[in-house]
Structure formats: structure tokens, C-alpha cells
Amino acid sequence: MQTSPVTCLNYINGQWLPSNTRDTAESRNPADWRELVATFPRSTTSDVDAAVEAARQAYHSWRLVPAPARAELIFRVSELLLLKKEEFAYLMSREMGKPLTEARGDVQEGIDCAFYYAGEGRRLFGVTTPSELADKFAMTVRMPVGVCALITPWNFPLAIPCWKAMPALVCGNTIILKPAKDTPACATLLIQTFHEAGFPPGVVNLIHGSGGEIGRELVAHPGIDLVSFTGSSKTGAEVGEIAGRTYKRVCLEMGGKNAQVVMEDADLDLALEGALWGAFGTTGQRCTATSRLILHRDIKAAFTEKLLEKTAQLKLGAGIDSETDVGPLINSSQRERVRRYVGVARDEGAKILIGGDIARDEDLQYGYFFQPTIFDAVKPQMRVAREEIFGPVVSLLEVDSFEDAIAILNDTPYGLSSSIYTRDVNRAFQAMRDVEAGITYINGPTIGAEVHLPFGGVKQTGNGHREAGSAALDVFSEWKTVYVDFSGRLQRAQIDNR
């Protein structure tokens, strides 16, 4: 497995290039910041212009490549990713800290996604439907949108770029990936895979840099037609505003404040396993992470006791260590943010049952580790019950009825994932109907979405789009409605047939 630092470059028009100024920045291992994982270009406006120009040029011919042929290249990427799964998983663990088992899952999600959209090349279905007029044919076909900027976060360094790139490419768009500055090496390995698969120059481009500089440039650039962004709701709102000024299509996947409800009739051991995985998996750094546990009064004490016992046993460490349950946070500012929220919780009157501080163990001193943390006595109006924290922190809220549980679950500005543990089928169906979220799990944790189903949320989580599944095709294509009149005469709809 590779351990020497990776030299990442931009990939523009099929060429690996440094930034125009040759400036670079570093990516370091969050479990041990003494380890340099990669250097990457600090791109400039002229690098962005070059990438957009390359993608625009390539678009003219790529859109005309038959979709099954486009899909064959995507299929080739899936096969190559399968071969590189271990290499990828190790690099990911070192670059962003998640345990190897989870890193393998992230890579697998990218592979699944690539196979899924490769299959779409022979579907991309539109509809044919009768015309209201005689001797007239009506149908819809999918058209590509153009040049797409894909702005992706560090928490799923392979899966999320794949969620965006694969549907974009199969629909006939060209892409510019702008990965998070915390995971440039993962993005580089992915784009190398596209290069090896044989995509024509300019169809796939990669540009490194920070969101505030390079991301912003892409969003504002007149040569970009579509922006697909995953990140915080605050940044997403800015992306939407800036992109809206130039009439771009914008797909925003943003924050969550996901809750798991545990009713008094639930299988408590199952609910416990789900809560631990949902809250502390990926160190809580998933937009689908469980950050609230809404517990029925009758089971709260027993459930909390077991939860504390299990939480105390979680082992913090580097992702590549097979003993590790919980990896580090991504960087120092995220760790500071989590620490600040502990102060907020305290000031608001929440009780810290476990954790609440950075990890003090000597062997963790060079990483951004934070103790798995549980807040009790949390009320729905508290900030820690409403704001996304993105760390190994979960708030306990008590309810005494199903109705209250659903009301509290819905009482946040977000609406991504949700979960309820109950054995009562009536309540399960009521929850499916009444929960305000894009994803609802019954007797499963809030994390674990699969690539062939729509992914996204309501309220401040999204702007009406979905990623993954066939829903993502609607993001990356425009419908064209085609009428063919073979009557040989002018037929006026709504008039001549009345």
C-alpha cells in the first residue's frame, strides 16, 4: 500500500497539470497530522477558465456519443475501481480518517453507483404517449444540460463524487470535479481511474482548491451550466444564490439533524445497535448521522444505561488500525466546532453523560480525536437539538407518546434522514406518512442509503432534487418534448380537434 505522499495535480483536457502559479497546499492524516498524505495545487482563476474551456469544447462531441457507448466507459471505471478497492480504502482511511471497513463501504458505494449508471446507458427512458390529434406522434427524450461543476465534501471522498459524476456523464454532460481540500488524493485516484478507462480529453476534469476560492469561481462562472453541491446548508444557500444569478441549474444536498425514535415496544437491543452505528459511525460525520435519539419515557432509563455502557467501550484510533471503532474528526476547525457545541449544550442546561472533550490519550495526541459524547435532558428548542454538529455527539430527548415523538422529530430546520424503532405496524406506517424527511428507516439506523434509490431531503436539507437512483437523471438532463406531425397539414391543438 502506498504510504509516500501523493503529488496531486489538476486534470484538464486529459492533461495532468500544476496550478498556473505552481502554488501547492497539503493534505495531512487527521489521525496523525505529522503524516503528509498529499500535496495538491492551489488553483487560480486561469486554471478554472482552462477547465471550463476544455469541458465546453469536449461537450460538443461527447453529447453526440451514443449513451450506451458513454456507459461502456463508466462500466470500465466500475471494473477498475473494483481492482483498486483496497488501495482506495487505505488511502481514504489515511486521508480522512474513517475506519477501513467503512472506507471499503465508501468505495463499494462508488462501485455500485458506477455499475448502476453504466446500466442506464441502455435505458435513459423517456415516454411516448398518444397525441390528441390524428397522425401526430408525441414523445420525450432526455437532453444533457452541458458543463457540470461537481463540488464535493470530504466525508464520502469516493461515493459522493461518483453519485454526481456517473449520472452526469451517462446523460452526456461534461464535468469538472472540485473536491474538498481535505481529500485531494482520493479525488485524484478517482480521476486517474477515469483517465485509465479512456474518457476523451475534456469530458472529465479535476480542479483542486478551496471552496471559498475555486468553488465560488466555478459557481459564478458563465461557462458552467449546472452546479451539484454537497455540503453545509449555509454554503449551499450561497451556492444557490450565486448560481441563480446566471440561471444555472443547481442541485443542493445539505445538512441534517437526523433523529432515531425508540418507542416503548421496540426491540431495544436492535435499537441500541442502530443508535451506536448511526451516531458514532464515521465519527458522526455523515449528513445522515443520528444526532438526536428520541426515547419513549418507559424505556429511556434502561436504553440510556446500555447506550452508555456500549459507548464507553468504543475504541478511538486511526482508521487503518483494525481495532478502531471511531476515527478522528477531519481537521482542527471541525474539532473546535464540536468542542464549542459542548459548551453550548452546557450553557443551555443539557447534561453531559459521557465524553464532552477532546481525547486526552497519549497515543491519540497527534490526531483530531474527540470522545464520543452524549447529551441528556435536551429540549427540542435547544441549539444542540436543532443545529448540525457533524461529530460524535448525540442528544437524548424524552417523549411520552408516539405523537410527541413525531412532532419533535419534525421540529428542526432540516429533513434528510429519520428512523423509528417500533414493532407496531400501524405506528410504522403513520411514521412513513408523517415524518418530514427525504429518507425514513423502519427498524434501521438513519445511515445506510443505497445507490439505486433517491437520496436527499426536505426543508433546509435540499432544494427539491434527489441524488442517486433514476432521480439523479432528472438533475443531469433536460426533458425535450418532441411532436411529429405526419398529417401533412396544419393541425391546431385544442382547436381543430374540438
Ligand code: UN1
Ligand atoms: C453523506 O453523509 O453525505 O446513507 C452521505 C449513508 C451513506 C451516504 C451518506 N450511504 O449514510
